[in-house]
Amino acid sequence: MNLISLPLQHFINDSIHPNHFKHHILSKDEIDKWNAFLTKELNSLIEEARKYTLINRRKDKDQITAYINRLVSLSNTVNTYLIKNVHLWSDHVQSKQIREQYIHTCNRLEWLMDEIMIIFPNARSSVLITNYQLPQVKMELKNALNAVFESLHVQQSAAELVEIFSAGVKQMINQKGLTYSKKEYLNQLLLLLSKKSERSLNDLLIINDFNLPEFFHYQINTFRDNLNKLDGLHDQLVEIIREKDRLYNLHIEEGLKITMTDRSLFCDLNDYLTEKKSYIRQLIKIRREVQIDVEKARATKILINLPVPQFGLFIRMQVEKGFLSKEHIGELFSFFASHFYTQNTAHISADSLQKKSTDVEFSTAQKMKAHLIGMLNWLNTNYNLSNFNSG
Numbered sequence: 001m002n003l004i005s006l007p008l009q010h011f012i013n014d015s016i017h018p019n020h021f022k023h024h025i026l027s028k029d030e031i032d033k034w035n036a037f038l039t040k041e042l043n044s045l046i047e048e049a050r051k052y053t054l055i056n057r058r059k060d061k062d063q064i065t066a067y068i069n070r071l072v073s074l075s076n077t078v079n080t081y082l083i084k085n086v087h088l089w090s091d092h093v094q095s096k097q098i099r100e101q102y103i104h105t106c107n108r109l110e111w112l113m114d115e116i117m118i119i120f121p122n123a124r125s126s127v128l129i130t131n132y133q134l135p136q137v138k139m140e141l142k143n144a145l146n147a148v149f150e151s152l153h154v155q156q157s158a159a160e161l162v163e164i165f166s167a168g169v170k171q172m173i174n175q176k177g178l179t180y181s182k183k184e185y186l187n188q189l190l191l192l193l194s195k196k197s198e199r200s201l202n203d204l205l206i207i208n209d210f211n212l213p214e215f216f217h218y219q220i221n222t223f224r225d226n227l228n229k230l231d232g233l234h235d236q237l238v239e240i241i242r243e244k245d246r247l248y249n250l251h252i253e254e255g256l257k258i259t260m261t262d263r264s265l266f267c268d269l270n271d272y273l274t275e276k277k278s279y280i281r282q283l284i285k286i287r288r289e290v291q292i293d294v295e296k297a298r299a300t301k302i303l304i305n306l307p308v309p310q311f312g313l314f315i316r317m318q319v320e321k322g323f324l325s326k327e328h329i330g331e332l333f334s335f336f337a338s339h340f341y342t343q344n345t346a347h348i349s350a351d352s353l354q355k356k357s358t359d360v361e362f363s364t365a366q367k368m369k370a371h372l373i374g375m376l377n378w379l380n381t382n383y384n385l386s387n388f389n390s391g
Contacts, residue, residue, distance in 0.1 A: 004070055008041045012074050016105070018081050018088035018098075026094055034101060042112045049119050064123040068116055075109040075130040078102055082132075106132040117180075125181035137183055141173050144190040151194060157201045161218065165205065168212040185258050192256075206247065207255040211265035219269055227276075233284050240277045244270060290346065297346040304340045308348060309364045310371070311340070312357035317368075330354065 014020070016034070081089075082102040089098050110133060117124045129137055145166065152162045169190070172182055189208055197204060205215060223243060230236045251266035304311055315336055318324045324332060330350070337350035380386040 004045070004067070004074070005041060007037075008045075009074070011037060011041075012077055012105075016078070016081070016101070018085045021089050021092055021094070021098060026097060031097065031101065035104065038105060038108050042108055045112060046115050049116050052119075061120075061122050064120045065126045068113055068120075068123060068127045071109060071113050071116075072128045072130050075106055075113075075132055078105045078109070079130065079132040082106065106130070125179065127180050129178050129180060129183060134178065137178070138173055141169075141183070141186055141190070144187070144194070145169050145173070148190050148193045152201060155196075161201055161205075164214050164218050165201065165210070168210065168214055171212065182258060185256055188256050203250055206250045206265060206269075207253045209255060209257050209265050211258060211263070211268065216265065216268055220272060223273075233280055233287075237277065237280050237284070240273055240280070244273050244277075247273070293346040294341075297341040301339055301341045304342060306342065306371075308342055308345055308353060309356045309361065310368055311336070311342065311348075312353045312355075313360050313364055313368050314371075315353070316357035316360075333357070 079102075082099065089095055092098060110130065113127070113130075117127060149162065149166050152165075169186060172178075172186060189210070192208065193201070193204065199207075206219075227236050227239055230239060247266055247269055251264070257264070306314060312333075315324070315333065319326055319329065319332070333354040334350040337348040337353050341348060
């Protein structure tokens, strides 16, 4: 299928530009030619589209969408003349006729695009709504949203969720480049929610793939709150499995899709739950292994009631005072790490123990001093050293 003809592009970009009318009075013959040219060109494009084979229609969907969006761009150019460039022709003696011709041109281009989208329905979803049509579309969607918003309040739906839904719809309405697929999705969703239903708003939005970031985070935060109420990891694992099943059952119900190409809300939520499930399983496995290690440590090692930093300093003091040899000091710390454990560390790292014996914090030295004073007091008490005079 041939792309938009050069004469049509030239006509819209140059021949009917507002600057063309600054010092020019349009005759009736020129207005008739304007309308006749549009009819001829647009009918020619329709005929060209109808000749396109069925195989090529399916094969070249993206190309056809791009072609229609080029027509949208031409329509937007005319709409710019009509709205943004109004100051260029509003004082013209024929301002009324010029305005009518611009509107007529926009309407004819809308007709052309509608006809082509009937011929190529698969390309419709990604076609942009023209700036000429957009104000009317936005107004209709906002009116429908306001009605649904009031209805949800009457039904006493969750206030936070209603606000998230309303803000999300407004965001979609006002986003740059509103497509037919999103317009139709919003129309159908708002129509659905305007009817009374036994289902909660939350479930209806999941069924109908309301996949906006704010709603996704609302789901995640709600689930996290429910999960945090459960103390046991196994209970949390069961809750995740239940939630995955609930989401799947909602997902398989027949609902709306924003577009067939966008990733679904179900996939995003399911991926999150799968990752959460994997994390908790790993946590359970690690804690089980830690418990086994603790039990093994108790059977084969000696418990020392000092944290690792204090234990390292205690060993270093003995080395520095000559009680333990400085030779093969790495092996010395490996020995202590292998044969002792603390309340919080079943397997002490020899490297960490040795490093902490030299990188000593003031609080660690202070606590060790208190231990040594306690040991000295024990000697004084048990061996009557406090009254002993070595002289």
